[in-house]
Amino acid sequence: xxxxxxxxxxxERAGVSIASVSRVLNGLPTRxxxxxxxxxxAEELGYVRNAxxxxxxxxxxxxxxxxxxxIGNPVYLAMVRQIQPVLKAAGYRLVLHSTDAIVAxxxxxxxxxxxxxxxxxxxxxxRVTNEHLKMIATARAPVVIIGSVPEGTRVDxxxxxxxxxxxxxxxxxxxxxxxRIGFVNGPxxxxxxxxxxxxxxxxxxxxxLPYDEEIVEVGDFYRAEGARAARALLDRAPGVDALxxxxxxxxxxxxDVLRAxxxxxxxxxxxxxxxxTDLAAASWPSLTSVSLGSAERGKAAAELLxxxxxxxxxxxxxxTVAPRLVIRASTxxxxxxxxxxxxxxxxxxxxxxxxxxxxP
Amino acid sequence: xxxxxxxxxxxERAGVSIASVSRVLNGLPTRxxxxxxxxxxAEELGYVRNAxxxxxxxxxxxxxxxxxxxIGNPVYLAMVRQIQPVLKAAGYRLVLHSTDAIVAxxxxxxxxxxxxxxxxxxxxxxRVTNEHLKMIATARAPVVIIGSVPEGTRVDxxxxxxxxxxxxxxxxxxxxxxxRIGFVNGPxxxxxxxxxxxxxxxxxxxxxLPYDEEIVEVGDFYRAEGARAARALLDRAPGVDALxxxxxxxxxxxxDVLRAxxxxxxxxxxxxxxxxTDLAAASWPSLTSVSLGSAERGKAAAELLxxxxxxxxxxxxxxTVAPRLVIRASTxxxxxxxxxxxxxxxxxxxxxxxxxxxxP
DNA sequence: GCCAGCACCGTAAACGTTTACAGCGAAAGT
DNA sequence: ACTTTCGCTGTAAACGTTTACGGTGCTGGC
Numbered sequence: 001x002x003x004x005x006x007x008x009x010x011x012e013r014a015g016v017s018i019a020s021v022s023r024v025l026n027g028l029p030t031r032x033x034x035x036x037x038x039x040x041x042a043e044e045l046g047y048v049r050n051a052x053x054x055x056x057x058x059x060x061x062x063x064x065x066x067x068x069x070x071i072g073n074p075v076y077l078a079m080v081r082q083i084q085p086v087l088k089a090a091g092y093r094l095v096l097h098s099t100d101a102i103v104a105x106x107x108x109x110x111x112x113x114x115x116x117x118x119x120x121x122x123x124x125x126x127r128v129t130n131e132h133l134k135m136i137a138t139a140r141a142p143v144v145i146i147g148s149v150p151e152g153t154r155v156d157x158x159x160x161x162x163x164x165x166x167x168x169x170x171x172x173x174x175x176x177x178x179x180r181i182g183f184v185n186g187p188x189x190x191x192x193x194x195x196x197x198x199x200x201x202x203x204x205x206x207x208x209l210p211y212d213e214e215i216v217e218v219g220d221f222y223r224a225e226g227a228r229a230a231r232a233l234l235d236r237a238p239g240v241d242a243l244x245x246x247x248x249x250x251x252x253x254x255x256d257v258l259r260a261x262x263x264x265x266x267x268x269x270x271x272x273x274x275x276x277t278d279l280a281a282a283s284w285p286s287l288t289s290v291s292l293g294s295a296e297r298g299k300a301a302a303e304l305l306x307x308x309x310x311x312x313x314x315x316x317x318x319x320t321v322a323p324r325l326v327i328r329a330s331t332x333x334x335x336x337x338x339x340x341x342x343x344x345x346x347x348x349x350x351x352x353x354x355x356x357x358x359x360p
Numbered sequence: 361x362x363x364x365x366x367x368x369x370x371x372e373r374a375g376v377s378i379a380s381v382s383r384v385l386n387g388l389p390t391r392x393x394x395x396x397x398x399x400x401x402a403e404e405l406g407y408v409r410n411a412x413x414x415x416x417x418x419x420x421x422x423x424x425x426x427x428x429x430x431i432g433n434p435v436y437l438a439m440v441r442q443i444q445p446v447l448k449a450a451g452y453r454l455v456l457h458s459t460d461a462i463v464a465x466x467x468x469x470x471x472x473x474x475x476x477x478x479x480x481x482x483x484x485x486x487r488v489t490n491e492h493l494k495m496i497a498t499a500r501a502p503v504v505i506i507g508s509v510p511e512g513t514r515v516d517x518x519x520x521x522x523x524x525x526x527x528x529x530x531x532x533x534x535x536x537x538x539x540r541i542g543f544v545n546g547p548x549x550x551x552x553x554x555x556x557x558x559x560x561x562x563x564x565x566x567x568x569l570p571y572d573e574e575i576v577e578v579g580d581f582y583r584a585e586g587a588r589a590a591r592a593l594l595d596r597a598p599g600v601d602a603l604x605x606x607x608x609x610x611x612x613x614x615x616d617v618l619r620a621x622x623x624x625x626x627x628x629x630x631x632x633x634x635x636x637t638d639l640a641a642a643s644w645p646s647l648t649s650v651s652l653g654s655a656e657r658g659k660a661a662a663e664l665l666x667x668x669x670x671x672x673x674x675x676x677x678x679x680t681v682a683p684r685l686v687i688r689a690s691t692x693x694x695x696x697x698x699x700x701x702x703x704x705x706x707x708x709x710x711x712x713x714x715x716x717x718x719x720p
Numbered sequence: 721g722c723c724a725g726c727a728c729c730g731t732a733a734a735c736g737t738t739t740a741c742a743g744c745g746a747a748a749g750t
Numbered sequence: 751a752c753t754t755t756c757g758c759t760g761t762a763a764a765c766g767t768t769t770a771c772g773g774t775g776c777t778g779g780c
Contacts, residue, residue: 004474004500006736017760022738031758048474048500052415053736055477056765061412063455063477072441074638081432084458093477095423096454098444114364114408117415117423117453140364140408252642278434282612284644284689329644366766377730382768391728413766416735 005045014041025049060119063093064305067109067123069101073221073249074277076124079146079298083122086302092119101126110135110143120309122146122301126190142308144301148191156304157318160292162192162274165323166199167206169244169272169290172325174207176332178242178270182215184229184254185246193218196246196274215240219250226253234261241269242331248273248280251287255330270331285329293321365405374401385409420479423453424665427469427483429461433581434608434637436484439506439658443482446662452479461486470495470503480669482506482661486550502668504661507551516664517678520652522552522634525683526559527566529604529632529650532685534567536692538602538630542575544589544614545606553578556606556634575600579610586613594621601629602691608633608640611647615690630691645689653681 007021014021014037023030024038041047055061064087068076084094095118099105106125110132113121121139124146125132136143136155144156173181183200186193197216204211215237219229226249234240234257245251251273255265263269265285273280276291300319307314367381374381374397383390384398401407415421424447428436444454455478459465466485470492473481481499484506485492496503496515504516533541543560546553557576564571575597579589586609594600594617603618605611611633615625623629625645633640636651660679667674 004476008736018737019739019760019762020758023759026738029757034759046474046498048471050736051475051477052412052421053765054738055412056410056416056736056767057738059765061477071437071444077431077437080456084431084456088458094456096440096444096456098448111408114406115411116364117411117421138406279638279642282639282643284642284646286644368766378767379730379732379769380728383729386768389727394728410766413735414768416737416765417767417769419735 004050005042005047006050007047009045010038010041010047013045014038059116061117062091063095063118064302065095065097065109065113065118065121067097067099067106067121067125069099069124069126071096071098074279075247075275075294078277078294079124079301082295082298083302086299086306090306092306099125103127103129103131107131107135110139113139113141113143116140120144120305122305126192128191142305142312144305144308146297146301148195154316156308156316158297158301158304159318159320160192160297161320161323162195162292163199163202165274165290165292165325166196166244167203168323168325169274169288170200170203170207172288172327172331173242173244173270173272174209176242176266176270179209180212180215180237180240181209181242181244182233182237182240183217183244183246184226184233184250185216185218186221186250188218190221192221193246200244212237221247221249223249223253223256226250227257228253230254230257234258243269243271245271245273248275248277248283248287248289251289251330252279252283255283255285255287266329266331266333272331276326280326280328283330285334288328288331289326290323291326292323296321364410365407366410367407369405370398370401370407373405374398419476421477422451423455423478424662425455425457425469425473425478425481427457427459427466427481427485429459429484429486431456431458434639435635435654438637438654439484439661442655442658443662446659446666450666452666459485463487463489463491467491467495470499473499473501473503476500480504480665482665486552488551502665502672504665504668506657506661508555514676516661516668516676518657518661518664519678519680520552520657521680521683522555522652523559523562525634525650525652525685526556526604527563528683528685529634529648530560530563530567532648532687532691533602533604533630533632534569536602536626536630539569540572540575540597540600541569541602541604542593542597542600543577543604543606544586544593544610545576545578546581546610548578550581552581553606560604572597581607581609583609583613583616586610587617588613590614590617594618603629603631605631605633608635608637608643608647608649611649611690612639612643615643615645615647626689626691626693632691636686640686640688643690645694648688648691649686650683651686652683656681 007018010021011018016034016038020034021038024035066080066083087094097109099109118141120142122144128149133153146158148159149155149157170181185197188194188197201211215233217229217233219225230253243254245254251271254271258265258269265271273287273289275294276289280287280289304317367378370381371378376394376398380394381398384395426440426443447454457469459469478501480502482504488509493513506518508519509515509517530541545557548554548557561571575593577589577593579585590613603614605614611631614631618625618629625631633647633649635654636649640647640649664677
């Protein structure tokens with residue numbers, strides 16, 4: 001771990017000035033003889049350019065941050081999986097922040113953009129407060145938000161369409177003959193929670209089903225809370241024949257509860273999740289889920305950010321990713337799943353196959 | 361995105377020198393009046409310290425890199441989940457690299473340590489070549505390796521114990537009365553592949569079972585390849601009554617194949633995976649899996665690295681994490697799973713519950 | 721009244737780059 | 751032969767911090 005060589009060391013050994021060394025290393029026009037000497041010296045010394053000094057001068061770190069609510073949630077991981085290669089291809093490194101959905105932590109990340117250790121930020125906040133908006137407006141580096149922001153906010157923005165997503169699910173359940181469709185949601189003060197609640201109400205209305213608050217329960221976006229909420233709902237209203245869940249983790253919790261209660265899925269109760277994470281494809285029974293395009297959103301966000309880094313002055317853009325319904329056993333039964341597998345060999349089964357590499 | 365204030369701006373406005381500003385901002389003893397003026401100026405200007413300049417001077421970036429073979433593999437994500445909070449608590453940021461298990465890319469990451477944009481590196485290579493070892497020995501920043509390295513390599517090192525892990529699984533299958541236990545492995549030129557192959561042979565011998573290469577198949581560590589390999593094995597040797605799989609993704613592939621072949625799991629063929637990822641708990645049927653302690657290994661690696669950063673001269677350490685067998689439906693049937701769930705409320709079900717946060 | 725001691729502060733150098741600018745020698749134009 | 755041009759190179763400043771060192775003005779002791 002000896003002190004490494006710098007361009008000074010090279011300059012000395014090659015008998016030239018540091019300016020020449022820098023020019024050679026950056027491929028600027030230089031006499032052939034000088035190039036040779038410098039490269040030889042650099043090679044002998046095992047020189048590696050100091051990225052920190054370079055960043056100080058060039059005001060570019062070639063790093064980008066991604067701030068997510070929870071690194072344990074597969075949704076964010078699906079995003080990271082897409083963001084990373086896009087950035088890598090453009091020569092950027094990815095710095096990860098897990099904020100645990102704590103507003104203060106998110107504000108802190110935004111604030112720390114001023115430290116200039118990254119060139120830009122992709123953030124996916126669960127709640128968007130005024131403080132968020134103020135910080136985004138004055139941020140010292142470009143920001144891309146994954147998730148909805150108030151109309152008129154000047155920021156590059158990638159959105160899902162929960163409304164359509166929920167409708168796809170409710171329509172599917174309706175067509176299967178389900179009429180008492182319960183809803184297990186996450187907190188209403190989160191952006192997705194609020195959007196999905198509204199969408200559920202609308203979708204019922206479109207189908208002429210009554211809104212019954214007895215079969216709606218609010219918990220939180222993780223498995224244990226999903227289980228708790230589903231249990232409460234079932235105790236109160238044993239007659240539900242379907243459960244729409246606001247994400248896959250909630251749906252997995254609901255499956256646990258239904259299994260423990262001796263109810264069959266989907267014969268007695270059909271279950272739909274949301275986000276279409278790896279867990280949906282692998283669950284037991286496999287979970288019908290509304291894909292909100294996490295992968296596509298991650299990719300889009302990375303691309304928006306790269307564009308922004310190349311052109312600071314263009315208008316902010318909004319990208320909306322279309323949802324789609326991935327039908328599996330928890331609504332259509334095992335037969336349907338086998339059918340799907342046979343035909344399309346595809347989507348439902350292949351998603352986790354992206355995974356390469358092994359285990360150390 | 362205006363040019364931000366620097367300590368010069370503050371010094372000017374507060375009517376003091378930049379040295380005083382720096383002292384105040386770093387909490388060094390200063391007259392009360394000066395402190396007040398500087399802090400007021402900093403506040404008014406919305407000053408944020410430039411991390412790059414600070415790093416250049418202090419030779420510390422407070423960043424740490426984690427290089428994994430594949431960001432899509434849940435094993436590495438389990439590690440990231442543990443590494444991140446440990447580093448965050450110590451004031452470090454996490455930079456992610458996905459090398460796709462390409463040796464050249466891994467060497468490149470090691471090489472780039474010379475750029476000094478991170479203070480240290482955690483790496484989990486699938487294959488360890490001489491080039492790896494050479495680069496590690498001469499690296500310009502401390503490195504922690506997750507995975508086995510040759511005896512005598514001077515590097516902080518966290519290992520799993522595949523040998524014991526495989527034995528746990530084989531013993532379990534033996535006790536269930538299985539006698540023809542097939543093995544679906546990953547590439548033999550990888551560290552885990554080689555270790556697991558050796559362990560499988562030993563475990564059979566201990567139980568007095570013959571080694572039969574007809575029921576051993578080598579594929580790769582992901583689902584599609586696992587499925588391919590399992591299919592080949594079953595075609596060749598229809599009589600197997602259990603499949604030991606070298607990781608969970610392979611096991612999921614095997615489950616796909618068994619289901620398609622109309623074989624019941626575990627009645628006809630019991631299946632064991634390895635790594636105990638989230639997917640194992642969620643799969644269909646839920647998958648008995650050998651946990652090699654990915655989470656613990658990630659945590660241990662982060663702690664080793666932090667210790668090393670605080671003391672560059674101490675002896676390298678090796679931490680070995682003990683494996684354990686998590687029994688689920690793919691060997692013990694559904695009853696057993698319900699049983700376990702009732703009793704311990706625990707391990708088998710709780711693992712994915714760590715997940716907090718929701719979906720944007 | 722003089723000097724030592726002290727608390728505080730400013731000047732300047734340093735970290736390792738990039739780059740504007742000027743200098744220099746040689747080839748080319750008048 | 752004298753300038754102009756040109757290609758190449760070196761000097762030095764700059765990026766925004768931290769910090770060693772010396773200076774200043776004050777207090778207190780003799």
